[in-house]
Amino acid sequence: MGTSVRLWRLVRTHTRAFSTTRRQLDNYAFVGLGQMGFQMARNLQAKLSPKDNVRLFDVNRGAMERLAQEMEASQAGGAAVSFADSASDVAQAADVVITCLPETKHVKTAYTSILESFRSSSNSRLFIDCSTIDPSSSREVAASASAYGVFVDAPMSGGVVGATAGTLTFMLGAPEHLLPRIEPILLRMGKRVLHCGPQGSGLSAKLANNYLLAINNIATAEAMNLGVRWGLDPKVLAGVINVSTGRCWPSEVNNPVPGVVETAPASRDYAGGFGIALMRKDLRLALTAAKEAGARLELADKASQVYEAAESDERCKGRDFSVVYRYLGGKE
Incomplete structure (x- = not known):
């Protein structure tokens, strides 16, 4: 029909x-x-x-x-x-x-x-x-x-x-x-x-939140990779982080290491979730808004470079933004 x-x-x-x-x-x-x-x-x-x-x-x-x-x-x-x-x-x-x-x-x-x-x-x-x-x-x-x-x-x-x-x-x-x-x-x-x-405040709030999320995600991936390379069990390390001062949404809910959180995209080959291209877009928007407001974002340029490089990697393209762990060479 x-x-x-x-x-x-x-x-x-x-x-x-x-x-x-x-x-x-x-x-x-x-x-x-x-x-x-x-x-x-x-x-x-x-x-x-x-x-x-x-x-x-x-x-x-x-x-x-x-x-x-x-x-x-x-x-x-x-x-x-x-x-x-x-x-x-x-x-x-x-x-x-x-x-x-x-x-x-x-x-x-x-x-x-x-x-x-x-x-x-x-x-x-x-x-x-x-x-x-x-x-x-x-x-x-x-x-x-x-x-x-x-x-x-x-x-x-x-x-x-x-x-x-x-x-x-x-x-x-x-x-x-x-x-x-x-x-x-x-x-x-x-x-x-x-x-x-x-009007406009909803977008400001979302972009500020997603900027923080973007940074936390990279830091979590780096910390998890560091601990695993030191020989720590990733579930043990995540357990420590999630009752300590490093706790955040990427560590607790969307952990980037496969198998740590069974419901996270990392545990299904980073499928679904919040696409890395969307995170790049939100970072770009946050940078634009920050420049207009005269706010310094010291980590924004480097974070943008990380997501851009990860997205261009065929192993990471089109996947959840937590796939930066894979881009960093994290053990899966």
């Missing part, structure tokens, strides 16, 4: 199921069905009321096809759903627009199209950008969107596993008076919303 036929059948199924009752719809638009956005959109649609409407778009037609198949197979109800042919088309009737896109350039391009689709200004539209971009670019988009609604940033933590399970943590940059409206929307896709301050 062709893509257009399948998508149309899904739209007809949802619309027919609720077409006999007159109601006031809440209209949602979701743009960006990558690994994270795909699962977020699925959870949003499933947890919205049948009285709501959600319209979806991605430049990858195959992603829309797969999502249509999943929604059709689950028969879980939720909001009426339809699929759009462009970013401008998806948002025309939306009260809430949610975007989850890979890079700054994609966010800017998408919002240029979205904003051009509106024929009138509005104080009630809400734009929620869950992409991880630099705060200054986010503020630029927010300024452009201000005539058409309120733009907030809500980057998330939890990875694809959290997106699938609906357990993401969102770091929100938004006016405080909008929290009662925004939080219930985000909690349909996650389990925690941390309000960090005004």
Whole structure:
């Protein structure tokens, strides 16, 4: 069955199921069905009321096809759903627009199209950008969107596993008076919303956290490699670190040595998890934001070099960022 036929059948199924009752719809638009956005959109649609409407778009037609198949197979109800042919088309009737896109350039391009689709200004539209971009670019988009609604940033933590399970943590940059409206929307896709301050603050918080994570990950890999080369059992060493002052998320949850933490990517050949390319991207964004703020990051350049070199190594490319342990020559 062709893509257009399948998508149309899904739209007809949802619309027919609720077409006999007159109601006031809440209209949602979701743009960006990558690994994270795909699962977020699925959870949003499933947890919205049948009285709501959600319209979806991605430049990858195959992603829309797969999502249509999943929604059709689950028969879980939720909001009426339809699929759009462009970013401008998806948002025309939306009260809430949610975007989850890979890079700054994609966010800017998408919002240029979205904003051009509106024929009138509005104080009630809400734009929620869950992409991880630099705060200054986010503020630029927010300024452009201000005539058409309120733009907030809500980057998330939890990875694809959290997106699938609906357990993401969102770091929100938004006016405080909008929290009662925004939080219930985000909690349909996650389990925690941390309000960090005004627009742009969510991104600042995420990039500061991920900068620290990037450094801790390299230091953990180096410390584990050092101890193993001294003859220490890696599980014993991790046990010492995790009850001592070196304890951190990379040592305790995402330990880079295979077999130390059975659920960590290292124990499945570094598959899944947080890709090394994504860590490189977040480090780059943190460096940009730090320069704009006049903040010194003494370890950032060296960390970036380590991740860049590891990613270019065929043994490490495309794997979880803890694979720097392998790049350092760690015993597996």
